[in-house]
Amino acid sequence: MTLTQLDRLEAESIDILREAVAESERPVLLYSIGKDSSVLLHLARKAFHPAPVPFPLLHVDTTWKFREMISFRDRTAERLGVELIVHRNPECLALGINPFDHGSARHTDMWKTQGLRQALDKHRFDLAFGGARRDEERSRAKERVFSLRTAAHRWDPRSQRPELWRLYNTRKDPGESLRVFPLSNWTEIDVWQYIRRERIPVVPLYFAAARPVLRRDGMLIMVDDDRLRLRPGEEIRRATVRFRTLGCYPLTGAVPSTAASVAEIIEELRQVTTSERADRAIDHDQSGSMERKKHEGYF
């Protein structure tokens, strides 16, 4: 009996999940509703079976997510009987922060980065699982599986702890917290192959369908509700598209595709070669932008 590479990735992730839970007081899973979160949640169920998942899910909402994401989120929590905490930055609600008037950088910083800090502080979580993978972005290639954050939630790439073997140093001082990335060594195609193998439900937006879109700043933006203000010359048309990543709908580009099933997505990925995050507006704000967000506590 030899293990396939998916078996190995699964075993490694479960090992990380168990180690993190064993060595923290109040863990939480940062649930972003995307495919990586779906895989992470599935792995958490496997890791602690037959006991229930021993931590809640936290969704940091921005009020600008695709509607299908929100309904999928609520159905998932209901179906699996897991505790779901939804946090919306009250300051953003009061100020009506949105990507149009305030720009994508401020929108993301205030809703997501500040919102996440608020939620972690409020619930005194000392360890947060994230679904980030090292293959997504160049700065992630060097991030640890267990990554220490200061009491102010900042990340210091200069003082990362060396990570050897399968041994993780989880020690921290009061106020400090850990971000843990069990999917560090997975690639996008691994995630889809695992979703197929394990029949993990994902948000239908990943599959191609005819959707109302318009072209803006080089991206195909789906018109998910009537809050999207048309600029002069913009025109809504229907096109067969799907999403490779999910975020705030005005900031997430769709890709033209006819892949309507997991198998077709895998086939498409084998051919298409554009890195996944290229469709995300927030990553293009500045050079090295993901890294800057990480310093500030995004993820």
Add this chain to the structure above:
Amino acid sequence: MSLLRFMTCGSVDDGKSTLIGRLLYEARTLPDDQLAALERHGMDFATLLDGLLAEREQGITIDVAYRYFATATRKFVVADAPGHEQYTRNMVTAASVVDAAVILVDARTGILPQTRRHTEIVALLGVRTVALAVNKLDLVGYSRTVFDAVAAEYSALAAALGITSVACIPVSALHGTNVVRRGAQTPWYDGPALLGWLESVAVPADDPAGPFRMVVQWVIRPAADFRGFAGRIVGGSVRPGDRVVVLPAGLPATVARIVAFDGDLDIAVEGQSVTVVLAEDLDVGRGAILAAASSACDVGSEFDARVIWMAAADLVPGRSYLAKIGARTVGVTGSDSLRCNEIGGTVVRFDAAVAYEPYPVNRDLGGFLIIDRLTNDTVGAGLLDRVRPANLRWQTLSVTKEMRAALGGHRGCVVWFTGLSGAGKSTVANLVEQRLNRTGHRTYLLDGDNVRHGLNRDLGFTDADRVENIRRVAEVAALMVDAGLIVLVSFISPFEAERALARSLVAAGEFCEVHVDTPLAVAEARDAKGLYARARRGELPHFTGIDSPYEVPANPELRLDTAVLAPSAAAAVVLDRLLAMGVVTFSGPRAEPRE
């Protein structure tokens, strides 16, 4: 589809970045946007491997970078430890997680001392499959003679280090020769291109032979009637019905079930994360090891080990750190000083027994992290070689400490004087001893300066030497207490940790810590031995109070304020205390004479 994790090592400018970039590029695994960035940079492959902003700004690399690519037959994880001053630490980190290594040399320079160093580290961490890429062959005219000489020298070196599988490949990373495809420039070479080698080498983890071992990480108890031990199998395989032993306790048990999400398993193998239910109702906790009963692993607490030190501050022999081994965290000390990026043999002592296997046999049961208790940083990595035989036994002696004390007429005790140089420790200790001697007590005075002339002649004043200095004196003092003496110890002893050690070596009620408390300014003004003046001139490095710290005792038995107490009054305070402790008596014919 299998998975190979490999690392690349080379000195700066050997062409490592160019080689990996070329591999990713030619294996057609680069996404369009990265390809576009590459073209913007004039096809400089090294730019592909950039990662962190700070690194780009400072031109240095901080960490190990992980890259992912796949071919039709295999998936690859490349661990790249870029070269700079932290190179040893990064290489060790990368080597701890890979199955194979690609070592680069520049064809023009051949095997360098660094090449040997890289190979030693790779071998030390247990990587047995290595390719030597002899790069920049274009710059020596694709010379077979040059290549053959380098290959022969390297093969001998690798074999001597126990590397079982070595391939030497002539390469030009810049021109792509023998990287992905065999090149026309080297018709005399009949081996595989580098990628072909990577696709074909055996993945060691695919062979789950060997006895069963599992690390228990977590106990799953959803209800009173279910107790599952969750963990990773780090050796062999297991089936329901197998006899196992729970270590380090040594309890025998039988595997009842292997529980998984999709139903129970008939067998589980090395590399899997599983949940095992035992037939017996045993108290197994996080950190326990389950091992095949027929071939259990050893348990021990003192080992010969090799340690790789990764922190700026040296390893201090005898100082207590934390060790993370398997799923346990225990206290650990090392016996030898090590500097940053140094690799050395040392004796490690854990403060609890651990189940282990020698590192070359099992990385998961023989490798451990060393963590600083104060900073929480990972400061070192250790590899266990062998347990040290517990052949040092206590010989039972017929005459006891109590019998010796009875003969002397009083108990033994340590009176530990600590304080700055020139505080008055020796003056007060000397007076106390005089009075004790006159009243018929058997004493000895261990003075810092005097002991450094003999027993501790070999020690200097670095933190490490100070720790050892105190350790020896503390041990000697403890022996003298055992012999029934009142031992007056007069040492600066600036560190709380070592004073605590001295206290721990004798019984409660046998230790009297006396802080001779004199402000630095006062001690420096006295400067009876002229030491402060020399220290200020920089002639005495590591001088306590000047450029080495004095940690003030938190809870001494006595604090003598020499600003208000004359030496004879201070001595009287000490004697009163010893009287109160029941150590000394001033009665009968030996009563204290009048002064």
